[in-house]
Amino acid sequence: MGNLALSIAASGVTAQQTAMDTVAQNLANSNTPGYVQETPTLTAAAGLSPLGVGLGVTPLASGQAYDGLLQTSAQQASAALAQSGALQQVLQGIQTGFPVSTTTGLNADLSAFWQSWDTVAQKPSDSGARSQVINLASNLISDLHTSSAAIATSQGNAQQQLSALVSADNSVLTQLAQLNTAIITTKAAGSSANSLIDQQSQLMNQLSQDLGAVSSLQPNGTINVSIGGVNVVAGVTASQLQLTGTAGSLGVQTTTGTAVTMTSGSAAGTLAAINQYLPDYQSQLDGVANDLATTVNTQLAAGYTASGAPGGPLFTIGSGAASIGLVAAVAADPSLLAASGTATLPDAANNGANAQSMANLYDASSGPDTAYRSFVQTMGTQISALNSQVQTQTSVANAAQANLQAVSGVNVNSQMVMMLNYQQSYQASAKVISAVDQMMQSLLQAT
Incomplete structure (x- = not known):
C-alpha cells in the first residue's frame, strides 16, 4: 500500500511539474509573434489498483488555444x-x-x-x-x-x-x-x-x-x-x-x-x-x-x-x-x-x-x-x-487581431494564477510523499 501511495503521489508531482513547465513556456513566449498559448491537460491514469483506487494522474500533450474563425478573420x-x-x-x-x-x-x-x-x-x-x-x-x-x-x-x-x-x-x-x-x-x-x-x-x-x-x-x-x-x-x-x-x-x-x-x-x-x-x-x-x-x-x-x-x-x-x-x-x-x-x-x-x-x-x-x-x-x-x-x-485589422489575441495570446496575469495553482498542487503531492515516507519509517521503527 505504501508503494501505491508513493506512486500516486509521484504521478501528481510529475504531472504538476509538466503543467508548470507549460505555463513557464507560455510566459516566456508572451511577446513572441505567432505563439499560441498552450494549456496543460491532466487526466486520471488508466485503470485501478488491486485495492480499487485510482493509479494517479497522467499529463497529456498540451492543447493550443486555437480559434480558426478568428484567425481567418x-x-x-x-x-x-x-x-x-x-x-x-x-x-x-x-x-x-x-x-x-x-x-x-x-x-x-x-x-x-x-x-x-x-x-x-x-x-x-x-x-x-x-x-x-x-x-x-x-x-x-x-x-x-x-x-x-x-x-x-x-x-x-x-x-x-x-x-x-x-x-x-x-x-x-x-x-x-x-x-x-x-x-x-x-x-x-x-x-x-x-x-x-x-x-x-x-x-x-x-x-x-x-x-x-x-x-x-x-x-x-x-x-x-x-x-x-x-x-x-x-x-x-x-x-x-x-x-x-x-x-x-x-x-x-x-x-x-x-x-x-x-x-x-x-x-x-x-x-x-x-x-x-x-x-x-x-x-x-x-x-x-x-x-x-x-x-x-x-x-x-x-x-x-x-x-x-x-x-x-x-x-x-x-x-x-x-x-x-x-x-x-x-x-x-x-x-x-x-x-x-x-x-x-x-x-x-x-x-x-x-x-x-x-x-x-x-x-x-x-x-x-x-x-x-x-x-x-x-x-x-x-x-x-x-x-x-x-x-x-x-x-x-487591429480589432480582428485583438480578438484573436484575446483567445490565443498569452494573458500573463491568468498564467501567473495558473502557475500558483500548479505550485500548490505540486506541494500537496510532495507532502503526500513526505507523509508516506514518515509512515513507512515509523512502521519500520515499530518492528
Missing part, C-alpha cells in the same frame, strides 16, 4: 489592409510629381507659357519676347518628359517590389510544405507538434498579408494553402509562383502555367497600381501633352510669321508626353512663330493678333490646363479616398 483583415497600403504607397510616391501649385511644376509653366504670348502680342517685333516663348515651351516639354519618366520609374519600381515579394513568398510556400512533413512525422512519433504549428501560423500570416492566401486545416494537422482559389500548398507539396506579362497586363501564375488571381494582399494592391492606376495616369498625362500640341499648333496654323508666311507648328508629338518636342526650325528661329494675324508686309512683322488669340487660349475648356487640373484632381480624389480606406481598414 484576422488574416483577411490584414490582407485587405496590406492591399490598400501597397496601392497607397505607390500612388503617394507619384503624387508629389504632379503639384497643383501656381508657382512650380507643369501647372505654373503652362500659365507662364500663355502669358509669354501676351507679351509677344504687345511687342511682336521683340526677338526677346519670342525667344521667351521658345524657352517656356522647352520648360513644358521638360516637365512632360520628367512626369512621364516618373510614372515609368514608379511602374518599374513597383514591378521590382512585386517580383521580390513573389520570390520571398515562394520560399515561404516551400517552408509550409516542409512544416507539413515535420508535423506528420512528429505526431506519428507521439510528440507535440505545437511549436511547428506556431511556425505554420506565423508563415500563413505573412502569406495572407502578401498574397491574400487562405489556409484549410486538415485532419492530420497539416494545412492546404490556396490563393484566388488555386491550391499552392497541398500536403507536403508546394507550387512556385512567377510573374507573367508586362506592365498594364502583368499577372501571377504558377510555374506550371496556372493563372493565380490576386484578390487581396500587398500583391493585389501593387498589381492594381501597375495595371490600372499608373497606366491611367500616363494616359491622362499623354492627353495633356496632345492637347498642348494640338491647341498651340492649330492656333499657329491660323496665323503668319514675321515674313508673312503661313504659320507652322511649334510642337512635335509622337506617342504622348514622353515624345513631345519642339520643331527644330522654329526653336532655332523664333521669328517663325506665327504671331501675326495678317500676311501683308511690312505689317506682318509688327502684328500680334494671332499671338493675342494664343494668349486667350489660357484655361480653354478643352485645353491642356483644364486637362491637367482634371488629371491632378482625379489623382488627389483617388488618393484621398484610399487614405480614408486605409484608416478604416487599420481599425478593422
Whole structure:
C-alpha cells in the first residue's frame, strides 16, 4: 500500500511539474509573434489498483488555444489592409510629381507659357519676347518628359517590389510544405507538434498579408494553402509562383502555367497600381501633352510669321508626353512663330493678333490646363479616398487581431494564477510523499 501511495503521489508531482513547465513556456513566449498559448491537460491514469483506487494522474500533450474563425478573420483583415497600403504607397510616391501649385511644376509653366504670348502680342517685333516663348515651351516639354519618366520609374519600381515579394513568398510556400512533413512525422512519433504549428501560423500570416492566401486545416494537422482559389500548398507539396506579362497586363501564375488571381494582399494592391492606376495616369498625362500640341499648333496654323508666311507648328508629338518636342526650325528661329494675324508686309512683322488669340487660349475648356487640373484632381480624389480606406481598414485589422489575441495570446496575469495553482498542487503531492515516507519509517521503527 505504501508503494501505491508513493506512486500516486509521484504521478501528481510529475504531472504538476509538466503543467508548470507549460505555463513557464507560455510566459516566456508572451511577446513572441505567432505563439499560441498552450494549456496543460491532466487526466486520471488508466485503470485501478488491486485495492480499487485510482493509479494517479497522467499529463497529456498540451492543447493550443486555437480559434480558426478568428484567425481567418484576422488574416483577411490584414490582407485587405496590406492591399490598400501597397496601392497607397505607390500612388503617394507619384503624387508629389504632379503639384497643383501656381508657382512650380507643369501647372505654373503652362500659365507662364500663355502669358509669354501676351507679351509677344504687345511687342511682336521683340526677338526677346519670342525667344521667351521658345524657352517656356522647352520648360513644358521638360516637365512632360520628367512626369512621364516618373510614372515609368514608379511602374518599374513597383514591378521590382512585386517580383521580390513573389520570390520571398515562394520560399515561404516551400517552408509550409516542409512544416507539413515535420508535423506528420512528429505526431506519428507521439510528440507535440505545437511549436511547428506556431511556425505554420506565423508563415500563413505573412502569406495572407502578401498574397491574400487562405489556409484549410486538415485532419492530420497539416494545412492546404490556396490563393484566388488555386491550391499552392497541398500536403507536403508546394507550387512556385512567377510573374507573367508586362506592365498594364502583368499577372501571377504558377510555374506550371496556372493563372493565380490576386484578390487581396500587398500583391493585389501593387498589381492594381501597375495595371490600372499608373497606366491611367500616363494616359491622362499623354492627353495633356496632345492637347498642348494640338491647341498651340492649330492656333499657329491660323496665323503668319514675321515674313508673312503661313504659320507652322511649334510642337512635335509622337506617342504622348514622353515624345513631345519642339520643331527644330522654329526653336532655332523664333521669328517663325506665327504671331501675326495678317500676311501683308511690312505689317506682318509688327502684328500680334494671332499671338493675342494664343494668349486667350489660357484655361480653354478643352485645353491642356483644364486637362491637367482634371488629371491632378482625379489623382488627389483617388488618393484621398484610399487614405480614408486605409484608416478604416487599420481599425478593422487591429480589432480582428485583438480578438484573436484575446483567445490565443498569452494573458500573463491568468498564467501567473495558473502557475500558483500548479505550485500548490505540486506541494500537496510532495507532502503526500513526505507523509508516506514518515509512515513507512515509523512502521519500520515499530518492528
